[in-house]
Structures are given as C-alpha cells and as structure tokens.
Amino acid sequence: MSNREDRLRSLLDKVRAKRPEERTTHAADALERMRTASGTTAAAVAPSSPPLPPAAQPTPVPSAFPTQAVPQSFSEPQTSQRLESPTRYSSQPPRVERPLSVEPRTPSVRPISATPSVPSPSPSPAPTTRRPESIRPQSVAPTGQPVVYATDPPEFPRPKTFGDLLELTLSLRPR
Amino acid sequence: MHDGRFDPSGFYEFNLTGGTVRTRAGERVVMLSEGVLSALVEAAARDGDLTPLRRLGELLGEQVLSGLDRPASVLSAEAVLGHTSAVTALFGWGRLAFERWGPALVIALRDKPELDEDELGAAALLGGMFSEISQRQVSCVPTGDSKFIMVDFEVAETVWGWYKDGADLPAIVGMLESKRAS
Numbered sequence: 585m586s587n588r589e590d591r592l593r594s595l596l597d598k599v600r601a602k603r604p605e606e607r608t609t610h611a612a613d614a615l616e617r618m619r620t621a622s623g624t625t626a627a628a629v630a631p632s633s634p635p636l637p638p639a640a641q642p643t644p645v646p647s648a649f650p651t652q653a654v655p656q657s658f659s660e661p662q663t664s665q666r667l668e669s670p671t672r673y674s675s676q677p678p679r680v681e682r683p684l685s686v687e688p689r690t691p692s693v694r695p696i697s698a699t700p701s702v703p704s705p706s707p708s709p710a711p712t713t714r715r716p717e718s719i720r721p722q723s724v725a726p727t728g729q730p731v732v733y734a735t736d737p738p739e740f741p742r743p744k745t746f747g748d749l750l751e752l753t754l755s756l757r758p759r
Numbered sequence: 760m761h762d763g764r765f766d767p768s769g770f771y772e773f774n775l776t777g778g779t780v781r782t783r784a785g786e787r788v789v790m791l792s793e794g795v796l797s798a799l800v801e802a803a804a805r806d807g808d809l810t811p812l813r814r815l816g817e818l819l820g821e822q823v824l825s826g827l828d829r830p831a832s833v834l835s836a837e838a839v840l841g842h843t844s845a846v847t848a849l850f851g852w853g854r855l856a857f858e859r860w861g862p863a864l865v866i867a868l869r870d871k872p873e874l875d876e877d878e879l880g881a882a883a884l885l886g887g888m889f890s891e892i893s894q895r896q897v898s899c900v901p902t903g904d905s906k907f908i909m910v911d912f913e914v915a916e917t918v919w920g921w922y923k924d925g926a927d928l929p930a931i932v933g934m935l936e937s938k939r940a941s
Contacts, residue, residue: 743836744835745832745833745834745835745836746831746832746833746834746835746836746838746839746893747830747831747832747833747893749836749857749859749864750832750864750893750895750897750909752862752863752864752937753862753863753864753908753909753910754895754897754909754910754911755862755911755937755938756862756863756910756911756914756935756936756937756938757911757914757935757936757937757938758914758917758934758935758936759934759935759936
C-alpha cells in the first residue's frame with residue numbers, strides 16, 4: 585500500500601468521524617479511483633455489494649424449467665487431441681430396401697388354469713376295492729389317466745367358449 | 760374351428776423416410792420408455808382420469824379382433840387367449856394369461872411395465888381391451904399379484920373396495936355369486 589493511499593485513507597477516516605452520515609467524499613472518490621486503477625487495495629475485505637435482504641432474494645427456479653443457462657466454467661481438455669472436422673448430420677435417412685418388421689417367435693398359448701374357490705378333495709386314482717362315493721372333479725383328467733366319474737355334477741360347468749366364460753364372470757354379483 | 764394361432768410377422772412397419780411406425784392395421788404407434796409412461800400413468804391415476812389407458816386398451820382389442828375370423832364369443836377361450844396374449848406382448852405390456860377362479864375369469868398380466876402402485880393403469884388397459892374384444896362393457900379390477908378379476912362394470916367399484924379393505928382374490932370370489940345360476 586502506497587503512502588499516498590495511506591494518507592487519503594486516514595483523511596477519509598477523519599472526515600467520517602466528523603460526519604458519520606456522509607459517506608461520499610472527495611477523498612473516498614480518490615481512494616476508489618486509486619483502487620480501481622492500481623488494484624492494490626484488497627477487494628476481498630469489503631464486498632462490492634451488500635447482501636440482499638430476504639425479500640429481494642431471487643425466487644428459486646424449478647429445475648425442470650430453467651429460464652436461463654447456468655454459467656459453467658469449462659476447463660480446457662487435458663489431452664492434445666483436436667477434432668479435425670465436426671460431425672455432420674444429414675436429414676437423409678439411410679436407404680432401406682424393405683420395411684423392417686418384428687418377427688418374434690409364435691407365443692405359446694397358456695392353458696387356462698381353473699382354481700376352485702371352494703376347496704375340494706383332489707381326484708385320486710380309484711381304488712380297486714370300492715368306488716369313491718362323491719367326488720367333484722374340477723378339471724378334465726389328462727389322457728391316459730384313470731377317469732373318475734362324479735356322482736354329483738360339478739358346481740361350475742366348464743365353459744365351452746369364451747362367450748360362456750364371459751357370461752359366467754359378468755353375471756357375478758355381491759352376495 | 761379357429762386354430763388360435765397368431766401371425767406376428769410384419770406386425771410393425773417402420774417408415775424411416777416418414778418417421779412413422781404403424782401396425783399392419785394402419786394404426787400409428789409411438790415408442791415410449793417405461794419410465795416416461797410410468798410418470799404419465801401415475802399422474803393420470805392421481806387425477807382420476809385413466810381414459811387414455813382405456814382407449815389404448817380398446818385399440819389393442821381392435822388389433823385382436825382384426826386377427827379373428829369369427830366373433831370372440833364363439834371361439835374357445837384358448838383361441839382368444841392366443842391372440843390376446845400375442846397382441847399384448849407385441850405392444851410390450853407383458854405376458855397375459857387366463858385363470859378361472861370358480862365362476863370368475865381372472866386375467867393375469869405378468870412382467871408388465873411398472874406403472875402406478877395400485878395397478879389401475881393396467882386395469883384400465885385390460886378393461887378397454889376386453890370390452891372391445893367382447894363387445895360389452897367389462898371392468899378388470901386389480902386383486903394383487905398382477906391379477907385382475909373381470910366383472911361387470913356395475914360391481915367393479917364394490918369389488919375394488921373389498922380389495923382395498925384387505926380381501927384377497929379367494930375371499931373376493933367367495934363374496935360373489937352368479938346371478939345367472941340362482
């Protein structure tokens with residue numbers, strides 16, 4: 585800090601001591617000009633602008649809708665590589681001889697699984713000594729297995745078509 | 760008798776010059792990521808308006824009907840399931856299966872996109888699709904475990920209330936009875 589600057593600063597302090605409300609003086613102007621010109625005054629000591637009161641703080645902008653670009657500092661790339669030419673984009677699509685088509689494998693059809701709402705004894709092979717008394721099969725026995733005949737009709741007859749299945753389920757109402 | 764097979768070859772036509780993707784029925788489709796769709800469906804479910812999902816289901820149902828040579832009601836359940844599950848898979852909505860729980864028809868939709876927590880988006884989609892296929896207004900009510908019970912739309916809200924109160928699928932079926940049989 586130079587002698588001239590010291591003298592001006594002490595003069596400014598004296599003036600402020602006499603008239604505290606007076607903040608702008610010739611000495612202050614001179615000091616400011618010197619600071620600006622030489623850069624010798626530590627700018628970090630006195631912030632250039634006072635902090636805004638809370639009411640004057642800018643409203644946060646939602647991150648999804650930025651109204652202006654956020655300033656970012658980009659450092660120079662460390663590598664010495666340089667692009668020799670920019671990537672060029674063309675609106676001309678690649679030539680295709682025929683339309684693309686998706687051809688997945690034919691999906692396998694899942695069999696309808698019928699689960700009774702009321703637990704019932706599962707069909708078991710008929711004993712050789714006597715016939716079962718009352719069995720309600722809920723599913724058709726696979727081919728080759730012994731067929732067990734029911735003495736009572738099944739509670740829910742197996743629908744023959746999708747329409748039958750639909751009629752049955754759409755007829756359901758609360759008990 | 761319909762053989763129940765679905766031919767997926769050439770189902771989509773990609774027009775790179777025009778920038779469009781269409782089904783073979785001419786319907787224009789747009790590819791969406793699961794995350795984007797999930798956000799849209801979540802917002803729609805929050806607003807209580809899942810009409811677009813139901814409309815999408817109707818479009819899938821139209822695709823199914825276009826592959827059938829007879830009305831779905833006279834076909835076997837296996838034949839209808841074959842076409843429906845194929846169209847559902849081609850649109851990326853998961854593996855569809857039928858289950859019978861007593862008199863109730865239950866739709867299982869495995870590996871479907873993760874949308875809203877209550878599965879109302881998938882329910883709206885299935886309801887629209889099966890309404891179109893059956894040519895009747897049906898509702899598919901979520902019952903947990905990616906299963907949806909198909910009922911008349913007049914009782915759908917009651918069934919949904921049972922499920923929200925904690926009833927599982929067997930309990931819900933037990934609280935229903937067929938009015939046709941009585």
